[in-house]
Amino acid sequence: MTIAAAEPVRFEDGSAVRVRVESPAHHFRTPAYIQGHVGVVDALCGVYPNPESLAHGGDGLPRQPLYRVRLRQTDLWPEYAGNPADTLLVDVYQHWLEAA
Amino acid sequence: MTTTHVEDHVHDQPMSEVALRSVAIEALLAEKGLLTADEVQRQVDLMDRRTPADGAKVVARAWVDPDFKARLLSDTRSALGEMGIRISEDTPHLTVVENTEEVHHLVVCTLCSCYPRMLLGRPPDWYKSLAYRSRAVSDPRGVMAEFGTAVASDMQVDVLDSTADMRYLVLPRRPEGTEGMSEEELARLVTRDSMVGVSEALAP
Numbered sequence: 001m002t003i004a005a006a007e008p009v010r011f012e013d014g015s016a017v018r019v020r021v022e023s024p025a026h027h028f029r030t031p032a033y034i035q036g037h038v039g040v041v042d043a044l045c046g047v048y049p050n051p052e053s054l055a056h057g058g059d060g061l062p063r064q065p066l067y068r069v070r071l072r073q074t075d076l077w078p079e080y081a082g083n084p085a086d087t088l089l090v091d092v093y094q095h096w097l098e099a100a
Numbered sequence: 101m102t103t104t105h106v107e108d109h110v111h112d113q114p115m116s117e118v119a120l121r122s123v124a125i126e127a128l129l130a131e132k133g134l135l136t137a138d139e140v141q142r143q144v145d146l147m148d149r150r151t152p153a154d155g156a157k158v159v160a161r162a163w164v165d166p167d168f169k170a171r172l173l174s175d176t177r178s179a180l181g182e183m184g185i186r187i188s189e190d191t192p193h194l195t196v197v198e199n200t201e202e203v204h205h206l207v208v209c210t211l212c213s214c215y216p217r218m219l220l221g222r223p224p225d226w227y228k229s230l231a232y233r234s235r236a237v238s239d240p241r242g243v244m245a246e247f248g249t250a251v252a253s254d255m256q257v258d259v260l261d262s263t264a265d266m267r268y269l270v271l272p273r274r275p276e277g278t279e280g281m282s283e284e285e286l287a288r289l290v291t292r293d294s295m296v297g298v299s300e301a302l303a304p
Contacts, residue, residue: 029263031210033237046193048265066264073240073259082241085256091264 006047006063007094015041017069018100019092027055030096034088038100039071042089050093064093147217155219155269156290158183159301160283162196163274172196172271180219187218194218198271199297203256206244206297207268208236214262216269220292227296237261247298270297278304 011017021035022028029051045068049060073086080086115123129135161183162169172179176194177187187194194216197205209215210233215223226232235243240259244251251257260268272294278286281304293299 029211031261031263033210045195045264045266051264066266068266070258073257077238080238082239083253083256086240086258087256088237088259088261090261091266093264 005061007065009044009047009065010094011041011044011065011067011097011099013041013043016100017041017067017092017097019069020096020098022096024052026052028052028096030092031090033076034069034071034090034092037071037075039069039090042068042070045091048093050095064095066091066093067097069097147222150217150219150221152220152290152292152295153287154185154221155216155292155295156287157283158185158219159271159290159295160287162271163278163286164283169198169271173198185219191218192265192267194267194269196269196271197258197260199273201255201273203258204251204297205268205270206236206240206257206259207262207270208233208259209262210234210237211263214267216267216295218267219269220295224292244298247293249299270295272297272299272301275301275303 016038017040018038019030019034019036022030023032045066047063047065050058050062050064051060054060068089069092071088071090072084073080073082073088074084076088126135126137126140130137158172158180162172168179168182171182173196176196180187180194192214199205207216208227213223213228213233215227217223232243237259240257241251244257262268272290274286275289278289285304289302289304291299291302294301
């Protein structure tokens, strides 16, 4: 595996990102309930083989940066009754994110 | 990873559809040379050797040794190595998140049942249930209340949905009144549920 086989890291900690809305026919690991929502990059977790490729016998290349994204619970669930400061942290691969 | 292995079976009743499927897939993988029965057995053995007592020892060490705790939070793999817990490079990355007076963490995997097996062993059935997986993200405080855990309304609850290559373990808060306790005594207060975040550690 070479460095060139990885997508360059596009987002910094603190960047606002929107989760893309898509339901591809193949395996993917971006839950529907966060799609279309805006969050903030909490941390870069690393750069990992793309599970959408691995799941179908592919080589997982190019590897994708994986971010821990923080979303506000009150944004995700309009009727959320807990502390407005409550958040959800979810790991999302870069190709599912766009700048917001 | 298969949760039902062919050699674990007592063949006095028909296998379930899921068990049959798992056996068929394993046989196919072996036939194609992608996996050997030995490799499967080794992984099953490894998983069975780990229990929440492993995680509890780590938490107790972090409670008594602030330097260890700092290393555990920043470089989990090497901190665990210090305790003789080896995590192979091909297992998902483990991250430890610390509960504080301000923030309480809860771990879930909405897509399947990703779980810090390398420290806790196999997940409990409720962790894999659709009810937990769907409600932990939308009503974490309600779910925790059902486990008997009341998180103060002015505290922040952070839910971690482990959807990808990361696994999360909660470092629960050290209970009050435990100042004089040894590491071994402290470890007995650390439950599996407190390391998933649905509960606090036990009171002494």
